[in-house]
Amino acid sequence: MALPWLNTVEQQLAQSYTSQRFHHAQLFCGPIGVGKFSLSEQLANSLLCQNINTHMARPNTVLAPCGQCKSCSLTLAGNHPDKRVTQVEGQSIGVDDIRAISDFMNHSAAQNGNKVAIIENCEKMTTAAANALLKTLEEPSNSRFLILTTSQPAQLPATILSRCAKTDIKVASTQSAQQWLESLNISGFEWLPLFYAQPLLIQQWQAQEQLQHIDTLYKFATEFKHSHNFTALVDIINKQPELIRIFTLFLSEQLKQQLILGMSFDAYQNAQQALNEFLQNNTQVLGLNLPLAVSRLAHALRNI
Numbered sequence: 001m002a003l004p005w006l007n008t009v010e011q012q013l014a015q016s017y018t019s020q021r022f023h024h025a026q027l028f029c030g031p032i033g034v035g036k037f038s039l040s041e042q043l044a045n046s047l048l049c050q051n052i053n054t055h056m057a058r059p060n061t062v063l064a065p066c067g068q069c070k071s072c073s074l075t076l077a078g079n080h081p082d083k084r085v086t087q088v089e090g091q092s093i094g095v096d097d098i099r100a101i102s103d104f105m106n107h108s109a110a111q112n113g114n115k116v117a118i119i120e121n122c123e124k125m126t127t128a129a130a131n132a133l134l135k136t137l138e139e140p141s142n143s144r145f146l147i148l149t150t151s152q153p154a155q156l157p158a159t160i161l162s163r164c165a166k167t168d169i170k171v172a173s174t175q176s177a178q179q180w181l182e183s184l185n186i187s188g189f190e191w192l193p194l195f196y197a198q199p200l201l202i203q204q205w206q207a208q209e210q211l212q213h214i215d216t217l218y219k220f221a222t223e224f225k226h227s228h229n230f231t232a233l234v235d236i237i238n239k240q241p242e243l244i245r246i247f248t249l250f251l252s253e254q255l256k257q258q259l260i261l262g263m264s265f266d267a268y269q270n271a272q273q274a275l276n277e278f279l280q281n282n283t284q285v286l287g288l289n290l291p292l293a294v295s296r297l298a299h300a301l302r303n304i
């Protein structure tokens with residue numbers, strides 16, 4: 001899947017590789033849904049490709065492995081022995097995960113070429129895990145590469161940050177995101193521009209058939225202060241609690257608009273405060289009475 005907003009950074013990475021300035025530890029920072037993991041995979045597959053040197057040297061090249069060599073066929077089959085991906089859902093990345101990566105790096109390559117390890121969301125490393133990773137970072141080897149991704153670089157220890165080549169990944173032109181989404185038949189939703197920085201998040205919502213639900217949440221948010229019946233809203237949030245963040249984001253955007261239109265700053269701050277409390281209660285209080293919390297929030301916003 002080609003993500004057009006990554007072209008420039010792909011070219012820069014290819015250039016730094018061919019000019020031998022390529023750092024053995026790459027850190028990709030950027031918002032959720034910008035394509036950091038996709039870029040990591042592209043880079044890893046390119047580093048593993050046996051034709052990497054001729055391939056990367058083409059002018060204006062984007063990261064695309066040759067797709068023909070033995071290594072590429074292993075990649076395509078999804079079981080390249082010289083590639084290791086660490087992805088964790090929810091919990092933290094522990095010291096055992098990092099030791100497994102070190103072991104992997106220390107063994108010789110099955111294809112006599114490079115070896116690449118990807119760690120997605122590396123801010124999830126525990127302190128012990130980060131310390132263990134430092135050892136790997138401090139002992140670079142010519143044919144071993146580490147690719148880290150994070151949406152929370154501020155949570156990373158300075159010792160890790162200082163030993164990686166950091167690249168900020170972002171959607172530089174909203175037009176490229178918009179066109180890409182249109183190619184997936186995603187258009188027409190008023191709220192889409194709020195997420196142009198995270199096109200893959202929108203794509204994920206499409207795959208999960210969430211777009212209509214999110215549109216409904218958006219409409220609820222625009223009429224929230226004036227409505228008294230929250231049954232449908234509560235229904236959606238009950239079924240998909242993670243959408244509460246999207247709903248509060250929509251409300252927060254509304255408040256920003258009202259501030260521009262003349263709402264006093266005190267009132268704005270109070271309203272954002274009520275919103276933050278609502279979100280906190282929803283994510284932290286078990287067994288929260290959602291219908292009550294929603295109508296309290298509407299009441300609070302009406303009276304500000």
Ligand SMILES: [Zn+2]
Pocket residue numbers: 048049050051065066067068069070071072
């Ligand atoms: Zn290849």
